[in-house]
Amino acid sequence: MYAAPDDPLPGGDAPPLDRPGRTAVAVSAAARGFVAVLLGLLVWSQVPALLGWETTVVMSGSMAPAIDPGDLVVVRPLEDAAPRVGQVLLVDDPDRPGSARLHRLVGVEDGGLRLQGDANRSPDTSLVPTSAVHGAGVLRIPVVGLPVVWVAEHRWTALAVTGGGLAVLLAAAGGQRAPGGTGAPARARRPGLGVRGRHAAPLARRTTRLRPAAGLAVLVLASPLLLQHATPAAAAFSAGTDVPANSVTMDSVLAWGCVHETATVAATRFYSLRETGTTAYNTGTLSTPTAPFKGNGRFRGGVTQGATGPDCGRGPTGAVTLDGATGWISTNLAAPASDDVTTQVWFRTTVPGGVLFGLNGQEVDTGQHDRHVYMTDTGELVFGVYRGGTHTVASPAGTSYADGRWHLATATLGTTGMRLYVDGVQVAADPAQTGGEPMDFSTWRFGWTALGNWARKPANLYFTGDLASAAVFGRALTATEVAAQHLLAG
Missing domain, CATH: 2.60.120.200 (Jelly Rolls)
Known part of the structure; x- marks a missing residue:
């Protein structure tokens, strides 16, 4: 029985992929894996709110390299428990009304709490009353809060470039699958559709795939902006590090x-x-x-x-x-x-x-x-x-x-x-x-x-x-x- 070039092989089997096809499948699979990890981090950043906990975006480098600007920290309320030395606390900033601070508790003095960033050479200058404590940091979620930092610093180019990269990544994630798999892209059956090879997807389909991907990229970038707090100081959950004498965080x-x-x-x-x-x-x-x-x-x-x-x-x-x-x-x-x-x-x-x-x-x-x-x-x-x-x-x-x-x-x-x-x-x-x-x-x-x-x-x-x-x-x-x-x- 004769099988037309653009028809499935006898028995319903799809034709074997050529080398470009195998590469497309691998790229698509890697993109889907990356997107899954990113979406998972975003979900984890929002779930704590259902428990009455807080999620805060780290805005400064006072605790780098253990925690960088753009990381998120999940904060659990202490309820009736007293803060313990060594805990990383989210508190109302005593020096900047309306802001928050995330630093480690290093001592209790004169009825107040003395905090210090792990990368800072000296303790914070102002004591914090226990009534200003929101809770203790329990989980760090990396990088997903970077859009908040970029907006605060007016770094619109970084925001736009990342949005474009996400759109391409999401388009790739929804692209070529292995032949015979669910949702495999239809092959061109008529000439004039801009098809270069026997297994290539139609050009029109590639274009329409970018539109929802761009919308989803904007949603992914915007979601961290809905978080509750943006702290002006970072905190790490590791030992302190020395900052070079000529650097300024x-x-x-x-x-x-x-x-x-x-x-x-x-x-x-x-x-x-x-x-x-x-x-x-x-x-x-x-x-x-x-x-x-x-x-x-x-x-x-x-x-x-x-x-x-x-x-x-x-x-x-x-x-x-x-x-x-x-x-x-x-x-x-x-x-x-x-x-x-x-x-x-x-x-x-x-x-x-x-x-x-x-x-x-x-x-x-x-x-x-x-x-x-x-x-x-x-x-x-x-x-x-x-x-x-x-x-x-x-x-x-x-x-x-x-x-x-x-x-x-x-x-x-x-x-x-x-x-x-x-x-x-x-x-x-x-x-x-x-x-x-x-x-x-x-x-x-x-x-x-x-x-x-x-x-x-x-x-x-x-x-x-x-x-x-x-x-x-x-x-x-x-x-x-x-x-x-x-x-x-x-």
């Missing part, structure tokens, strides 16, 4: 708030001043595991914590209030005084006078002192250094910064001279003065230090008012970099 950038939202240079020392204990934690790049005390500071005298700091578009940061009589902040990790440095702090006051920051040869007692920024009794700011005598520059007379509003004071010293900035704008400079007094050991102070016989020093050296986000940088920042750090909203 997104979690650090967020923690730096107004001082470092967009700048590319990292602070060697950063003090958020949002703690509730006696320690002012240093989260800058000098906070290495081998450094003595990690460069942390200490609140001394009349310091009241928990004040509302400046708002840089992501909600207000925290601050401390100094009483103008005994309150100030000292730092340790003494180091030689640098002639290439930037120091800055946010301040708010209605009382003129007081020292904003300065360098001292001793942590507590009054030793050598230099590289100061202080407020005069009429509200102007003065930046001074000592090199064979005092050299100072001052903001314009008649402009008082004791106006009850938040201001950013920045002082730079380097090869371009000494420069004073307020709210990201240069207000005074001396290009000829490129160095200060040599000091083998020096520590920073905020809110008070000695001034000796410096010009226009205030009657009261103790600052009265609020301080927030104090930072020291290992070089003189440029005017553009300083301007980028003033991001006050409203």
